Amino acid sequence: VSAAVRRTGHDVREQLEEIYRRDRRALFTLAMCITQKRSLAEDAVHNAFLKLCRTRRRPSGDLRNYVFAAVRHAAIDLKKQNRGEIATDVALFEALPATSLGSDSPAEALERQERQALLMQAIESLDPASREAVLLKTHAGLTFEAIAEITGDRQSTVATRYRRALEKLEYQLRDKT
Protein backbone atom coordinates (compact mmCIF):
# COMPACT_ATOMS: atom_id res chain seq x y z
CA VAL A 1 0.00 0.00 0.00
CA SER A 2 2.81 2.35 0.94
CA ALA A 3 4.57 1.76 -2.39
CA ALA A 4 1.34 2.40 -4.29
CA VAL A 5 0.70 5.61 -2.41
CA ARG A 6 4.30 6.65 -2.96
CA ARG A 7 3.84 5.98 -6.68
CA THR A 8 0.75 8.19 -6.57
CA GLY A 9 2.88 10.87 -4.91
CA HIS A 10 5.34 10.70 -7.80
CA ASP A 11 2.51 10.88 -10.31
CA VAL A 12 1.13 13.95 -8.60
CA ARG A 13 4.54 15.59 -8.71
CA GLU A 14 4.87 14.91 -12.39
CA GLN A 15 1.51 16.53 -12.92
CA LEU A 16 2.48 19.45 -10.70
CA GLU A 17 5.64 19.92 -12.72
CA GLU A 18 3.63 19.95 -15.92
CA ILE A 19 1.14 22.44 -14.47
CA TYR A 20 3.94 24.71 -13.28
CA ARG A 21 5.68 24.56 -16.64
CA ARG A 22 2.48 25.41 -18.49
CA ASP A 23 0.87 27.90 -16.10
CA ARG A 24 3.81 29.50 -14.32
CA ARG A 25 3.04 32.98 -15.64
CA ALA A 26 -0.66 32.71 -14.92
CA LEU A 27 0.01 31.39 -11.41
CA PHE A 28 2.52 34.10 -10.72
CA THR A 29 0.19 36.79 -12.07
CA LEU A 30 -2.67 35.47 -9.97
CA ALA A 31 -0.46 35.83 -6.89
CA MET A 32 0.61 39.28 -8.10
CA CYS A 33 -3.04 40.35 -8.40
CA ILE A 34 -3.43 39.65 -4.70
CA THR A 35 -0.09 40.55 -3.15
CA GLN A 36 0.95 43.32 -5.56
CA LYS A 37 4.51 42.59 -4.64
CA ARG A 38 6.87 40.46 -6.72
CA SER A 39 8.71 38.83 -3.85
CA LEU A 40 5.48 37.92 -2.05
CA ALA A 41 3.95 36.58 -5.25
CA GLU A 42 6.92 34.31 -5.79
CA ASP A 43 6.77 33.18 -2.19
CA ALA A 44 3.07 32.43 -2.61
CA VAL A 45 3.70 30.16 -5.60
CA HIS A 46 6.57 28.50 -3.74
CA ASN A 47 4.51 27.98 -0.58
CA ALA A 48 1.63 26.51 -2.52
CA PHE A 49 3.82 23.96 -4.28
CA LEU A 50 5.58 23.14 -1.04
CA LYS A 51 2.25 22.43 0.59
CA LEU A 52 1.01 20.42 -2.36
CA CYS A 53 4.16 18.29 -2.34
CA ARG A 54 3.98 17.69 1.38
CA THR A 55 0.42 16.56 1.44
CA ARG A 56 0.05 12.81 1.57
CA ARG A 57 -3.39 12.70 0.04
CA ARG A 58 -4.03 13.23 -3.62
CA PRO A 59 -6.18 16.33 -4.01
CA SER A 60 -9.69 15.52 -5.16
CA GLY A 61 -11.06 17.06 -8.33
CA ASP A 62 -9.07 18.79 -11.05
CA LEU A 63 -5.45 19.16 -9.96
CA ARG A 64 -4.89 22.25 -12.09
CA ASN A 65 -7.78 24.09 -10.42
CA TYR A 66 -6.47 22.89 -7.09
CA VAL A 67 -3.04 24.38 -7.81
CA PHE A 68 -4.55 27.73 -8.78
CA ALA A 69 -6.65 27.69 -5.61
CA ALA A 70 -3.60 26.79 -3.50
CA VAL A 71 -1.56 29.65 -4.96
CA ARG A 72 -4.45 32.03 -4.41
CA HIS A 73 -4.81 30.98 -0.75
CA ALA A 74 -1.07 31.23 -0.20
CA ALA A 75 -1.08 34.73 -1.68
CA ILE A 76 -3.96 35.80 0.55
CA ASP A 77 -2.15 34.40 3.60
CA LEU A 78 1.07 36.23 2.73
CA LYS A 79 -0.83 39.43 2.04
CA LYS A 80 -2.38 39.17 5.52
CA GLN A 81 0.97 38.44 7.15
CA ASN A 82 2.53 41.46 5.45
CA ARG A 83 -0.38 43.80 5.90
CA GLY A 84 1.86 46.73 6.77
CA GLU A 85 3.83 46.56 3.55
CA ILE A 86 2.99 48.97 0.80
CA ALA A 87 2.14 47.47 -2.57
CA THR A 88 4.99 48.41 -4.84
CA ASP A 89 4.49 46.31 -7.95
CA VAL A 90 1.13 46.98 -9.47
CA ALA A 91 2.13 46.09 -13.02
CA LEU A 92 0.88 42.71 -14.19
CA PHE A 93 2.35 42.80 -17.67
CA GLU A 94 5.76 42.93 -19.24
CA ALA A 95 6.76 46.13 -20.98
CA LEU A 96 5.66 46.07 -24.59
CA PRO A 97 8.41 45.33 -27.07
CA ALA A 98 9.45 47.95 -29.58
CA THR A 99 6.83 48.44 -32.26
CA SER A 100 7.13 45.84 -34.98
CA LEU A 101 5.55 46.86 -38.24
CA GLY A 102 4.68 43.46 -39.67
CA SER A 103 2.04 44.01 -42.31
CA ASP A 104 0.88 47.25 -40.64
CA SER A 105 1.80 50.76 -41.60
CA PRO A 106 3.85 52.68 -38.99
CA ALA A 107 0.75 54.61 -37.93
CA GLU A 108 -1.28 51.42 -37.50
CA ALA A 109 1.51 49.74 -35.53
CA LEU A 110 1.77 52.73 -33.22
CA GLU A 111 -1.97 52.81 -32.75
CA ARG A 112 -2.00 49.09 -31.93
CA GLN A 113 0.70 49.52 -29.34
CA GLU A 114 -1.07 52.47 -27.77
CA ARG A 115 -4.24 50.43 -27.51
CA GLN A 116 -2.34 47.56 -25.89
CA ALA A 117 -0.79 49.93 -23.36
CA LEU A 118 -4.22 51.40 -22.56
CA LEU A 119 -5.66 47.92 -22.19
CA MET A 120 -2.91 46.91 -19.77
CA GLN A 121 -3.50 50.04 -17.75
CA ALA A 122 -7.25 49.45 -17.72
CA ILE A 123 -6.85 45.85 -16.54
CA GLU A 124 -4.46 46.89 -13.79
CA SER A 125 -6.97 49.48 -12.60
CA LEU A 126 -9.80 46.93 -12.25
CA ASP A 127 -10.82 45.83 -8.77
CA PRO A 128 -8.85 42.74 -7.62
CA ALA A 129 -11.71 40.24 -8.04
CA SER A 130 -12.50 41.39 -11.59
CA ARG A 131 -8.83 41.46 -12.50
CA GLU A 132 -8.47 37.93 -11.20
CA ALA A 133 -11.49 36.72 -13.21
CA VAL A 134 -10.25 38.36 -16.42
CA LEU A 135 -6.75 36.94 -16.12
CA LEU A 136 -7.88 33.45 -15.16
CA LYS A 137 -10.35 33.35 -18.04
CA THR A 138 -8.25 34.86 -20.80
CA HIS A 139 -4.71 33.85 -19.88
CA ALA A 140 -5.20 30.57 -18.04
CA GLY A 141 -8.14 29.64 -20.25
CA LEU A 142 -10.20 28.49 -17.30
CA THR A 143 -13.96 28.06 -17.42
CA PHE A 144 -16.30 30.02 -15.17
CA GLU A 145 -16.94 26.79 -13.28
CA ALA A 146 -13.22 26.35 -12.65
CA ILE A 147 -12.76 29.99 -11.62
CA ALA A 148 -15.70 29.65 -9.25
CA GLU A 149 -14.07 26.57 -7.74
CA ILE A 150 -10.80 28.45 -7.31
CA THR A 151 -12.23 31.63 -5.83
CA GLY A 152 -15.01 30.02 -3.84
CA ASP A 153 -17.63 32.21 -5.52
CA ARG A 154 -20.75 31.13 -7.38
CA GLN A 155 -20.35 30.45 -11.06
CA SER A 156 -23.00 33.05 -11.94
CA THR A 157 -21.18 35.64 -9.82
CA VAL A 158 -17.92 34.97 -11.63
CA ALA A 159 -19.60 35.16 -15.04
CA THR A 160 -21.30 38.46 -14.19
CA ARG A 161 -18.09 39.88 -12.76
CA TYR A 162 -16.19 38.89 -15.88
CA ARG A 163 -18.81 40.31 -18.25
CA ARG A 164 -18.92 43.61 -16.36
CA ALA A 165 -15.13 43.82 -16.33
CA LEU A 166 -15.03 43.38 -20.11
CA GLU A 167 -17.69 46.06 -20.53
CA LYS A 168 -15.68 48.38 -18.35
CA LEU A 169 -12.51 47.70 -20.31
CA GLU A 170 -14.29 48.29 -23.62
CA TYR A 171 -15.74 51.52 -22.32
CA GLN A 172 -12.35 52.73 -21.12
CA LEU A 173 -10.70 51.89 -24.41
CA ARG A 174 -13.45 53.66 -26.38
CA ASP A 175 -13.21 56.63 -24.08
CA LYS A 176 -9.46 57.06 -24.45
CA THR A 177 -8.98 56.23 -28.12
Add this chain to the structure above:
Amino acid sequence: MNHLEREIAALPLLDASPDLDDRISAVLSDPVPATRSGALRSSAMVTIAAVCLLAGVFVGYAGAELRDFEGFTGRSQSAPGTTTAVALATSEQESPLLVAHLQDQRFDACQRCHQSDRNMVGQLDQLRKSARAGAALWERETGDTFLVLCHSEKYGFSRSLEKGVRYRKCEAPFGPFRFSVPDPVFPANPKS
Protein backbone atom coordinates in the same frame (compact mmCIF):
# COMPACT_ATOMS: atom_id res chain seq x y z
CA MET B 1 -13.76 34.49 -27.48
CA ASN B 2 -14.49 37.96 -28.79
CA HIS B 3 -11.99 40.46 -30.15
CA LEU B 4 -11.30 42.12 -26.80
CA GLU B 5 -10.71 38.79 -25.10
CA ARG B 6 -8.22 37.85 -27.80
CA GLU B 7 -6.47 41.17 -27.31
CA ILE B 8 -6.21 40.57 -23.56
CA ALA B 9 -4.94 37.04 -24.08
CA ALA B 10 -2.20 38.39 -26.35
CA LEU B 11 -0.84 40.76 -23.71
CA PRO B 12 2.47 39.54 -22.24
CA LEU B 13 1.99 38.58 -18.61
CA LEU B 14 4.69 39.47 -16.14
CA ASP B 15 7.15 36.66 -15.62
CA ALA B 16 8.55 35.45 -12.33
CA SER B 17 12.31 35.47 -11.78
CA PRO B 18 14.33 32.32 -12.68
CA ASP B 19 14.89 31.95 -8.96
CA LEU B 20 11.30 30.79 -8.60
CA ASP B 21 11.95 28.02 -11.12
CA ASP B 22 14.88 26.84 -9.00
CA ARG B 23 12.79 26.89 -5.87
CA ILE B 24 9.91 24.98 -7.41
CA SER B 25 12.30 22.52 -8.97
CA ALA B 26 13.88 21.89 -5.56
CA VAL B 27 10.45 21.39 -4.03
CA LEU B 28 9.36 18.97 -6.74
CA SER B 29 12.54 16.94 -6.64
CA ASP B 30 12.44 16.44 -2.91
CA PRO B 31 11.64 12.87 -1.81
CA VAL B 32 7.99 12.00 -1.54
CA PRO B 33 7.04 11.94 2.15
CA ALA B 34 6.64 8.52 3.69
CA THR B 35 3.10 7.28 3.83
CA ARG B 36 1.23 5.01 6.19
CA SER B 37 -1.87 2.94 5.83
CA GLY B 38 -5.10 4.26 7.37
CA ALA B 39 -5.11 1.91 10.32
CA LEU B 40 -1.47 2.49 11.05
CA ARG B 41 -1.93 6.23 10.75
CA SER B 42 -4.84 6.19 13.20
CA SER B 43 -2.89 4.15 15.68
CA ALA B 44 0.16 6.38 15.27
CA MET B 45 -1.96 9.46 15.84
CA VAL B 46 -3.43 7.99 19.01
CA THR B 47 0.09 7.15 20.23
CA ILE B 48 1.38 10.62 19.43
CA ALA B 49 -1.61 12.22 21.17
CA ALA B 50 -0.97 10.07 24.26
CA VAL B 51 2.74 10.90 24.30
CA CYS B 52 2.02 14.60 23.87
CA LEU B 53 -0.48 14.49 26.72
CA LEU B 54 1.95 12.71 29.05
CA ALA B 55 4.79 15.00 28.07
CA GLY B 56 2.57 17.99 28.66
CA VAL B 57 1.76 16.79 32.17
CA PHE B 58 5.39 16.05 33.07
CA VAL B 59 6.97 19.14 31.64
CA GLY B 60 4.08 21.53 31.84
CA TYR B 61 5.87 23.95 34.13
CA ALA B 62 8.69 24.25 31.64
CA GLY B 63 6.39 24.99 28.74
CA ALA B 64 7.71 28.47 28.06
CA GLU B 65 11.28 27.21 27.92
CA LEU B 66 10.41 24.29 25.69
CA ARG B 67 8.97 26.59 23.11
CA ASP B 68 12.53 27.69 22.42
CA PHE B 69 13.26 24.26 21.01
CA GLU B 70 12.56 23.37 17.48
CA GLY B 71 13.98 20.36 15.74
CA PHE B 72 15.04 19.95 12.22
CA THR B 73 17.81 18.47 10.18
CA GLY B 74 19.48 19.72 7.09
CA ARG B 75 21.88 19.26 4.25
CA SER B 76 23.57 21.49 1.75
CA GLN B 77 24.77 21.00 -1.77
CA SER B 78 26.44 22.91 -4.54
CA ALA B 79 25.03 23.12 -7.99
CA PRO B 80 27.61 21.46 -10.25
CA GLY B 81 29.44 23.78 -12.59
CA THR B 82 28.20 26.93 -10.89
CA THR B 83 29.29 29.10 -8.04
CA THR B 84 25.81 29.09 -6.61
CA ALA B 85 25.37 26.80 -3.67
CA VAL B 86 22.01 25.70 -2.47
CA ALA B 87 21.24 24.93 1.12
CA LEU B 88 18.24 22.90 2.00
CA ALA B 89 17.04 22.74 5.53
CA THR B 90 14.74 19.82 5.88
CA SER B 91 12.33 18.75 8.52
CA GLU B 92 12.54 15.42 10.23
CA GLN B 93 10.20 14.09 7.54
CA GLU B 94 12.77 15.15 4.92
CA SER B 95 10.44 17.67 3.36
CA PRO B 96 12.10 20.92 2.33
CA LEU B 97 11.68 23.94 4.55
CA LEU B 98 14.14 26.28 2.96
CA VAL B 99 15.92 26.69 -0.28
CA ALA B 100 18.61 29.30 -0.41
CA HIS B 101 21.14 30.63 -2.82
CA LEU B 102 24.35 31.80 -1.25
CA GLN B 103 24.64 34.68 -3.63
CA ASP B 104 21.05 35.65 -3.28
CA GLN B 105 20.65 39.27 -2.24
CA ARG B 106 17.73 38.36 -0.07
CA PHE B 107 19.75 36.89 2.76
CA ASP B 108 19.22 38.28 6.17
CA ALA B 109 21.98 39.71 8.26
CA CYS B 110 23.78 37.36 10.56
CA GLN B 111 24.46 38.30 14.10
CA ARG B 112 27.72 37.46 15.76
CA CYS B 113 26.54 35.68 18.88
CA HIS B 114 29.59 33.62 19.60
CA GLN B 115 32.69 35.42 18.47
CA SER B 116 34.99 32.77 19.84
CA ASP B 117 34.05 30.55 16.96
CA ARG B 118 36.48 32.00 14.46
CA ASN B 119 35.49 29.71 11.69
CA MET B 120 31.91 30.72 11.93
CA VAL B 121 32.72 34.40 12.16
CA GLY B 122 34.46 34.07 8.83
CA GLN B 123 31.37 32.52 7.38
CA LEU B 124 29.23 35.22 8.85
CA ASP B 125 31.37 37.97 7.38
CA GLN B 126 30.99 36.36 4.04
CA LEU B 127 27.28 36.14 4.36
CA ARG B 128 26.88 39.63 5.70
CA LYS B 129 27.90 41.02 2.33
CA SER B 130 24.58 40.03 0.93
CA ALA B 131 22.65 40.67 4.07
CA ARG B 132 19.35 42.39 4.57
CA ALA B 133 17.86 42.05 8.06
CA GLY B 134 17.31 39.72 10.98
CA ALA B 135 18.97 36.44 11.87
CA ALA B 136 18.86 33.50 14.17
CA LEU B 137 21.67 31.57 15.71
CA TRP B 138 21.31 28.03 16.84
CA GLU B 139 23.45 26.05 19.16
CA ARG B 140 23.73 22.35 19.51
CA GLU B 141 21.97 21.02 22.53
CA THR B 142 24.81 18.91 23.82
CA GLY B 143 28.02 20.50 22.59
CA ASP B 144 29.75 23.82 22.43
CA THR B 145 29.75 24.03 18.64
CA PHE B 146 27.42 26.73 17.59
CA LEU B 147 25.62 26.58 14.36
CA VAL B 148 24.24 29.44 12.45
CA LEU B 149 21.04 29.70 10.55
CA CYS B 150 20.52 32.84 8.56
CA HIS B 151 17.02 33.17 7.36
CA SER B 152 14.53 35.44 5.76
CA GLU B 153 10.86 34.78 5.38
CA LYS B 154 11.33 31.92 2.99
CA TYR B 155 14.99 31.85 2.10
CA GLY B 156 17.54 30.55 4.46
CA PHE B 157 21.01 29.27 4.88
CA SER B 158 22.10 26.68 7.33
CA ARG B 159 25.70 25.87 8.07
CA SER B 160 26.63 22.28 8.81
CA LEU B 161 23.33 21.19 10.19
CA GLU B 162 23.57 17.53 10.94
CA LYS B 163 20.95 14.96 10.41
CA GLY B 164 19.51 13.52 13.56
CA VAL B 165 20.85 16.29 15.79
CA ARG B 166 18.46 18.60 17.51
CA TYR B 167 19.29 22.25 17.60
CA ARG B 168 18.35 24.90 20.04
CA LYS B 169 17.57 28.42 19.08
CA CYS B 170 19.76 30.82 21.00
CA GLU B 171 18.97 34.14 19.43
CA ALA B 172 15.48 35.54 19.54
CA PRO B 173 14.57 37.34 16.32
CA PHE B 174 12.68 34.91 14.27
CA GLY B 175 10.21 35.63 11.55
CA PRO B 176 7.64 33.66 9.62
CA PHE B 177 10.03 30.73 9.32
CA ARG B 178 8.76 29.76 12.72
CA PHE B 179 5.46 28.86 11.11
CA SER B 180 7.16 26.43 8.79
CA VAL B 181 8.80 24.45 11.54
CA PRO B 182 6.89 22.04 13.72
CA ASP B 183 7.23 22.76 17.39
CA PRO B 184 7.52 19.31 18.93
CA VAL B 185 7.89 18.58 22.60
CA PHE B 186 11.56 17.97 23.31
CA PRO B 187 13.29 16.90 26.50
CA ALA B 188 14.22 19.73 28.80
CA ASN B 189 17.35 21.70 28.01
CA PRO B 190 20.33 19.71 29.33
CA LYS B 191 22.23 22.91 30.02
CA SER B 192 19.60 24.50 32.20
